[in-house]
Amino acid sequence: xxxxxxxxxxxxxxxxxxxxxxxxTGILTLKSxxxxxxxxxxxxxxxxxDSLPKRIDDHLGQVLxxxxxxxxxxxxxxxxxxxxxMQKMGYILTHSNFxxxxxxxxxxxxxxxxxxxxxxxxxxxxxxxxxxxxxxYDKEFINPIQIENVLxxxxxxxxxxxxxVKKIPSFNLIFKPTVKPNEYIxxxxxxxxxxxxxxxxxxxxxxxxxxxxxxxxxxxxxxxxVQAIIDCCRLTEFETCRALYDLLSRNLIIDIGKLxxxxxxxxxxxxxxxxxxxxxxxFRPTLTWIFVGISIVSLAVGxxxxxxxxxxxxxxxxxxxxxxxxxxxxxxxxIAQKIRVYYLHSHSYPTSLVSLxxxxxxxxxxxxxxGMQKYDLEVRDGGLALRELGVKNxxxxxxxxxxxxxxxxxxxxxxxxxPNANPQNP
Numbered sequence: 491x492x493x494x495x496x497x498x499x500x501x502x503x504x505x506x507x508x509x510x511x512x513x514x515t516g517i518l519t520l521k522s523x524x525x526x527x528x529x530x531x532x533x534x535x536x537x538x539x540d541s542l543p544k545r546i547d548d549h550l551g552q553v554l555x556x557x558x559x560x561x562x563x564x565x566x567x568x569x570x571x572x573x574x575x576m577q578k579m580g581y582i583l584t585h586s587n588f589x590x591x592x593x594x595x596x597x598x599x600x601x602x603x604x605x606x607x608x609x610x611x612x613x614x615x616x617x618x619x620x621x622x623x624x625x626x627y628d629k630e631f632i633n634p635i636q637i638e639n640v641l642x643x644x645x646x647x648x649x650x651x652x653x654x655v656k657k658i659p660s661f662n663l664i665f666k667p668t669v670k671p672n673e674y675i676x677x678x679x680x681x682x683x684x685x686x687x688x689x690x691x692x693x694x695x696x697x698x699x700x701x702x703x704x705x706x707x708x709x710x711x712x713x714x715x716v717q718a719i720i721d722c723c724r725l726t727e728f729e730t731c732r733a734l735y736d737l738l739s740r741n742l743i744i745d746i747g748k749l750x751x752x753x754x755x756x757x758x759x760x761x762x763x764x765x766x767x768x769x770x771x772x773f774r775p776t777l778t779w780i781f782v783g784i785s786i787v788s789l790a791v792g793x794x795x796x797x798x799x800x801x802x803x804x805x806x807x808x809x810x811x812x813x814x815x816x817x818x819x820x821x822x823x824x825i826a827q828k829i830r831v832y833y834l835h836s837h838s839y840p841t842s843l844v845s846l847x848x849x850x851x852x853x854x855x856x857x858x859x860x861g862m863q864k865y866d867l868e869v870r871d872g873g874l875a876l877r878e879l880g881v882k883n884x885x886x887x888x889x890x891x892x893x894x895x896x897x898x899x900x901x902x903x904x905x906x907x908x909p910n911a912n913p914q915n916p
């Protein structure tokens with residue numbers, strides 16, 4: 491079965507789910523305007539990932555140096571050996587006693603995941619999966635990675651990334667600490683009091699930092715921008731940005747780029763607060779009244795939260811707790827993903843949720859509760875709609891899918907009276 495298309499039609503999660511479900515072996519190639527990434531899978535597990543124009547070995551060396559597992563001088567020596575012998579980087583590093591086998595395995599997995607996790611932020615591009623009978627990979631240093639684990643972490647990062655971007659919209663921003671080293675302590679670094687002699691003294695009043703927050707805070711000197719911090723931090727790109735977000739949210743660092751750099755016109759959302767108002771129109775009161783107006787309109791139409799009109803869930807559940815509603819919403823989103831997988835495989839809409847159960851995409855308990863069907867599937871313009879049953883004001887999730895391909899017309903029926911092949915014979 492040919493598996494190719496664009497990420498506008500099917501997300502990376504849809505593609506990975508199909509590959510994992512069918513335990514496929516082959517190479518998935520994804521192309522955007524700026525990069526080409528290849529992911530090799532064997533029996534539905536990931537065994538390697540590479541990106542062009544940069545090679546994975548180049549990235550691997552950077553990961554090892556950032557983690558402090560090798561020095562820059564050791565990496566330079568390894569690259570010289572590789573150029574002379576054409577041996578694999580992992581082989582050179584371990585046989586030169588620069589790094590242990592276990593540390594190399596962990597770093598290779600980190601690099602593979604980092605390449606793949608960046609793909610989850612792609613909004614456009616082309617994909618193609620080339621199936622193969624078998625693939626060769628470095629079995630000595632790479633342990634196959636379960637796609638289910640990648641999807642769970644990737645979707646979590648995808649959910650959190652828009653929140654992070656609101657505080658860190660550009661990697662060119664520069665931050666500096668607002669706390670001094672004697673004002674905080676790293677969690678887990680406190681001395682253990684075996685005798686119970688400790689008192690609520692100096693350490694109890696200090697700010698608690700996670701290890702990731704501490705790593706990032708040590709690199710902030712008021713001159714390095716976010717990209718420079720990412721390049722030299724031992725954490726991944728996402729972990730570094732998440733730590734910056736947490737530090738910003740706790741007011742432990744400030745963005746000095748806001749104060750020194752005038753924002754371009756394209757960055758109006760942030761520039762309005764920073765531009766001096768003397769002699770110019772101050773947009774802030776206008777924005778305030780806009781949000782007040784939205785709140786009033788929202789309340790007028792009976793929505794419980796002032797800004798709930800921005801949610802894709804409509805209408806909200808009024809007779810259930812937030813936890814119950816959130817649990818149902820998460821379950822419906824998972825079913826919607828499986829519907830996309832069904833379409834990607836069969837090139838047709840499922841006639842009902844039972845169709846997904848027949849091909850083992852969902853289990854009965856996912857759609858039935860106490861003998862009652864929980865959800866219904868409706869065909870609507872431009873796709874499908876998954877609707878909650880048995881509750882007041884049900885949740886509805888729209889699933890946008892291309893129209894199924896039109897089957898070829900049936901051949902014309904044979905004539906009731908076939909013409910005589912030999913007109914001379916009656």
